[in-house]
Amino acid sequence: MELSLSHASLKRDTFHLSDISISIGAGLTAITGKSGSGKTTLLSLLAGLIRPDEGKLSLDGKEVEGLLPSCGIIFQHPERQLFASTVIEDVSFALRRSGLDRDEIVSRCEKVLSLMDIGKEKWNESPFFLSGGERRRVAAAGVLVTEPSFLFMDEPTVGLDSASYERLYGILDSYRKESRCVVIVTHDQEIAGFADRVIVLDDGRISADCLPSDILSSDIVRLSEALGIERTSDYNKLVSGIEAFCRGRKWN
Amino acid sequence: MPSIVVDNISFSYGRGDVLSSLSFRAEGSCHISILGSNGSGKSTLVRLIDGLLPLRRGDILVNGISVKDEKSIREIRESIAIIFQDPDSQFVSPVLEEDTAFGPENYEMENIDQIVSRSLSAVSLSDFRKRVPQTLSGGEKERAQIAGALAVNPDIVLLDESFSMLDDDGRKEMDALVGDIWKERLIISITHSADQAINSDRVILLSGGKLIADGSPREVLCSVSLLRKADVRPPFAVRVRESLKERGISIPPVLTTGELKEVLWNFR
Ligand SMILES: Nc1ncnc2c1ncn2[C@@H]1O[C@H](COP(=O)(O)OP(=O)(O)OP(=O)(O)O)[C@@H](O)[C@H]1O
Ligand SMILES: [Mg+2]
Numbered sequence: 086m087e088l089s090l091s092h093a094s095l096k097r098d099t100f101h102l103s104d105i106s107i108s109i110g111a112g113l114t115a116i117t118g119k120s121g122s123g124k125t126t127l128l129s130l131l132a133g134l135i136r137p138d139e140g141k142l143s144l145d146g147k148e149v150e151g152l153l154p155s156c157g158i159i160f161q162h163p164e165r166q167l168f169a170s171t172v173i174e175d176v177s178f179a180l181r182r183s184g185l186d187r188d189e190i191v192s193r194c195e196k197v198l199s200l201m202d203i204g205k206e207k208w209n210e211s212p213f214f215l216s217g218g219e220r221r222r223v224a225a226a227g228v229l230v231t232e233p234s235f236l237f238m239d240e241p242t243v244g245l246d247s248a249s250y251e252r253l254y255g256i257l258d259s260y261r262k263e264s265r266c267v268v269i270v271t272h273d274q275e276i277a278g279f280a281d282r283v284i285v286l287d288d289g290r291i292s293a294d295c296l297p298s299d300i301l302s303s304d305i306v307r308l309s310e311a312l313g314i315e316r317t318s319d320y321n322k323l324v325s326g327i328e329a330f331c332r333g334r335k336w337n
Numbered sequence: 338m339p340s341i342v343v344d345n346i347s348f349s350y351g352r353g354d355v356l357s358s359l360s361f362r363a364e365g366s367c368h369i370s371i372l373g374s375n376g377s378g379k380s381t382l383v384r385l386i387d388g389l390l391p392l393r394r395g396d397i398l399v400n401g402i403s404v405k406d407e408k409s410i411r412e413i414r415e416s417i418a419i420i421f422q423d424p425d426s427q428f429v430s431p432v433l434e435e436d437t438a439f440g441p442e443n444y445e446m447e448n449i450d451q452i453v454s455r456s457l458s459a460v461s462l463s464d465f466r467k468r469v470p471q472t473l474s475g476g477e478k479e480r481a482q483i484a485g486a487l488a489v490n491p492d493i494v495l496l497d498e499s500f501s502m503l504d505d506d507g508r509k510e511m512d513a514l515v516g517d518i519w520k521e522r523l524i525i526s527i528t529h530s531a532d533q534a535i536n537s538d539r540v541i542l543l544s545g546g547k548l549i550a551d552g553s554p555r556e557v558l559c560s561v562s563l564l565r566k567a568d569v570r571p572p573f574a575v576r577v578r579e580s581l582k583e584r585g586i587s588i589p590p591v592l593t594t595g596e597l598k599e600v601l602w603n604f605r
Binding site for chain 1 (some may be wrong): 350352373374375376379380422423425472474475476498501502503504505507529564565568569570573576577580581584586594597598601602603604605
């Protein structure tokens with residue numbers, strides 16, 4: 086499974102992407118960069134949501150026309166994706182169009198809503214009667230329920246409480262283990278540090294494409310550097326590093 | 338002196354109570370952060386303070402005036418500015434200077450042109466007066482929101498996850514700007530980031546519509562059990578300390594990453 090964008094360029098009034106070529110395979114890829122650097126546009130190009138002015142998108146060597154197949158997109162303001170009159174209708178929308186049988190649809194929706202910790206009492210409520218974070222979780226549920234092979238998320242950590250944040254880690258990890266392709270746009274250095282690969286955009290160009298620990302300057306990376314232990318962007322590795330650091334020394 | 342008194346309020350949208358028996362008071366120039374899980378009632382509280390939702394049980398006094406007093410609601414709104422999370426949905430005009438003028442015009446203030454110039458200049462957007470707000474970058478849009486708020490010269494500023502779309506540097510820049518231009522005012526900011534709340538004067542935790550903690554950042558944000566109850570990710574340094582504890586390594590309490598570094602350097 087290899088998704089490639091080759092020599093893609095796109096020009097709009099206020100910004101541009103110039104000559105972008107990247108291939109993305111299974112695993113977790115994070116796109117970061119300053120606001121206005123074109124991250125969301127790049128995500129939309131990869132999903133086939135918009136077409137480049139020049140260049141092309143291809144999947145395993147074949148050009149993709151239109152939306153990428155088996156692809157799920159969770160937008161930056163996912164609450165704007167909500168439209169149905171109840172939570173359950175919203176979440177089941179894509180499946181109802183897929184022709185799956187009713188029982189299967191219901192069980193998949195129940196599973197994903199429980200996973201996102203949206204209480205049963207809210208399933209028949211309007212999604213607009215939810216808090217900001219709850220709406221984001223419902224919108225995410227509506228995408229995850231389709232179990233896409235390609236999952237694109239734009240700033241998925243914003244507005245999430247602690248439990249939802251940990252859950253996001255779990256989802257990213259299970260998608261990675263199932264060899265799906267996940268691309269996130271994020272300014273959250275910690276979640277970017279969890280990715281297999283980080284692509285940095287700067288003013289419409291790719292300025293770096295590397296391992297997270299090579300580029301990020303999160304608290305995690307900075308602390309590992311300051312202590313002189315192995316440089317890492319992964320929280321668990323940091324803690325193991327500090328543990329070894331402390332055990333090898335005496336407190337004074 | 339700006340003040341907010343929340344006096345034993347409860348609120349329901351129809352199902353159960355979303356806020357219950359909530360009380361706190363805040364006075365003078367002070368920056369309060371409110372944290373709590375999704376659905377714990379934070380945005381509801383903001384809407385109640387601004388009189389956007391009808392309060393029936395308990396009372397909220399803004400600068401001494403009750404939000405239940407319909408005749409004075411305009412006076413209350415004039416003293417409060419709110420900045421929400423998503424700037425795009427808050428612009429009301431296709432030209433930045435008109436957008437900034439919206440509040441002052443609405444409140445029939447005088448010297449609007451001067452107010453707009455001063456507000457835009459305070460957030461370094463003077464050169465962007467004629468721009469379409471939607472074409473600004475993320476950080477510039479947030480500045481534009483701040484300019485709009487500044488233009489109505491509020492005593493009280495409510496920030497509901499305002500800068501959460503920005504990266505760390507951008508967010509810190511906005512926090513600094515807000516702290517600077519409204520240092521004499523009462524600021525209440527809602528956030529999911531404990532690391533962001535470290536710099537405020539006071540931290541309140543909500544859980545299931547109840548207040549479960551109200552104290553200094555050090556008192557509240559170092560308490561892993563309180564934070565867990567409110568479903569708040571502890572600050573980075575507090576998390577690391579907790580993870581080390583689970584592995585049998587004890588270090589003294591720390592709040593900031595700087596403190597953590599210093600403590601760890603004591604292992605030689
Ligand atoms: N307009 C509404 N009608 C009915 N219920 C609502 C409405 N708005 C919010 N609620 C419910 O009230 C509760 C509190 O919502 P509120 O938006 O105040 O939470 P919050 O603390 O701001 O959460 P978040 O962190 O997700 O923004 C939630 O259970 C939510 O589902
Ligand atoms: Mg909210």
